Amino acid sequence: MTLPQDITRLQSEMSAAVHEHWKAFLFEGILLVILGLAAMIVPPLASLAVTIFLGWLFLISGIAGLALTFWARRMPGFWWSLISAVLGIVAGIVLLARPVEGTLTLTIVVGAYFLAEGVATIMYALEHRRELSERWSWLLVAGIMDLLIAAVIIAGLPGSALWAVGLLVGINLLFGGATLIGMALAARKG
Incomplete structure (x- = not known):
């Protein structure tokens, strides 16, 4: 059980660590903003870079999974682990051999994600509008925005595969970097 004094001590230690390393957070934030803008x-x-990166991740994790599966072949679930490792290797090879087609597939998955997320957010907002009072409308707007993003991505296929994943990753990097810069500057003073 965590006691209030433990939480206070942990918060002060965390604050001191961030203050001590604020320059590292600032550097990382600036780097992320530059990469996001690019x-x-x-x-x-x-x-294309995201697709190739994912290809390498699948390939390396599949090879590691294959090695571990054979190393622990007496463990239950050997065949499922073997299938999973082989699928990782195959997915990695396909993404690396045909990254343009892989980008199209990733774009379809991203579009489907925004569609599902939008529907789920709207349903949550509508179901909990009494408990959330005025704030439920913000959830509703967020869900509608997700649906609009999904519509733009899906309606634009296959052309949206050229820009959707890269743009969304760029936006994420930009906001993540800006957050780190803000945190670093606040920690410098504190």
């Missing part, structure tokens, strides 16, 4: 300026290149 991805937003050239989204096709960023989309």
Whole structure:
């Protein structure tokens, strides 16, 4: 059980650590903002880079999974682990061999995600509007925005595969970097 004095001590230690390393957070934030802007300026290149990066992740994790599966072959679930590792390897090879087609697939998945997220957010907002009082409308707007993003991505296929993943990654990097810069500058003073 965590006691209030433990939480206070943990918060002060965390604050001191962030204050001590504020320059590292600032550097990382600036780097993320630069990468985010670059991805937003050239989204096709960023989309391709994300696809290739994911290809390598799948390939490396599949190879590691295959090695571990054979190392622990007496464990229950051997065949499921083997199938999972082989699927990772195959997905990695496909993404690396045909990154443009992989980008199209990733764009379809992103569009489907925004569609599902939008519907779920709208349903949550409508179901809990009494408990959330005036704030439920913000959730409703967020859900509608997700649906609009999904519509733009899905309606624009296959052309949206050129920009969607790269642009969204760029926006994420930009806001993540801006957040780190703000945190670093606040920690410098504190």
